[in-house]
Structure formats: structure tokens, C-alpha cells
Amino acid sequence: MAVARKPPAKPAKTIAAAPLVSAPVTIEDPIIPALEETIEATLETAGEIQDQVRKTAEEGVEQTRKIFERLKVVSDEANTSLETTYASVSKGVSTINMKALDAFKANAEAQLAFVKALMATKSVAEAFTLQSEHARTQFETMNAQAKELGELIRQVTAETVEPIKTTFTKTLQVAA
DSSP, X not given: OOOOOOOOOOOOOOOOOOOSSOOOOOTTXXXXXXXXXXXXXXXXXXXXXXXXXXXXXXXXXXXXXXXXXXXXXXXXXXXXXXXXXXXXXXXXXXXXXXHHXXXXXXXXXXXXXXXXXXXXXXXXXXXXHHHHHHHHHHHHHHHHHHHHHHHHHHHHHHHHHHHHHHHHHHHHXXXX
């Protein structure tokens, strides 16, 4: 039997790949004006964004500068207030100490005078009378001294607290 032969196969057609670089675009190409418009619009938008970012940054810097200036003023006032307070406290404590030493000296002198008078008494009845008079006098004297020291302490405290209170009030007003 005769076998029929197939005709020889034709070689497959090869399709050439498209080149990566297209053919040069000519000015008459309608895509160019649209592309130029898109690029210009994009550049304008980018410029506007840059201007807005710059403006926002400048405003932030200006606000920070104002806040810093306010804080510097408040800090300087607080420092002055602390110096005033320290001077007031120092002077006040010195005054209180001097007043307390004066009271101590007066009480010591009164006690010595009492002991001298007690030694000079001739009877027990006279000694008891002298003792009760001395106790009454010392009670009144110490009560007056305590009131005087208390008033002085109140005055020093008020003078000490006033600069702090004033500075605190100003600080709250500046912060608001």
C-alpha cells in the first residue's frame, strides 16, 4: 500500500517584536499639545502646593516666635518675682528673729529681776505675793509678745506671697 505523503510543512512566520523606542513624534502629532497642557497644569499645581506649604511653615514659625516671646516675658517676670520673694523672706525672717531675740532678752531680764526680788523677800507670804505677781506679769508679757510675733509673721507672709500671686495672675492672663 502506498502511503500518502504529507507535503512538507511551511516554516512558521516569525513576527518581529515592536521596537522599544517608537518612531519620532512629529509636531503635528495631536498628543503633544494635550501633553504640554497636562505638564503645565501639574507644574502650576505643584507651585501652588509649594507656596501653600511655605506659607503654612512661615505662619508656624511666626506663631512659635510669638509664643516664645510670651514665655520669655513670663519667665523673666517669674524670675523677678522669685528674687523679690527671696529678698522679702530673708528680710522678714531676719525681722522675726530679731523680735524673738528681743522677747527672749526681755523675758530673761524679767526672770533675773524676779530672782533678785525673791532673794530680798523677808517672809514666805511676801515671796508668794511676788511669785503670783511675777507669773501674772509674765503671762501678760508673753501673750503680748506672741501676738506681736504672730502679726509680724502674718505681715511677712503676706509680703512674701503677694509677688508670687501677682506673677501667677499675670501668667494666667498671658496664657489665655
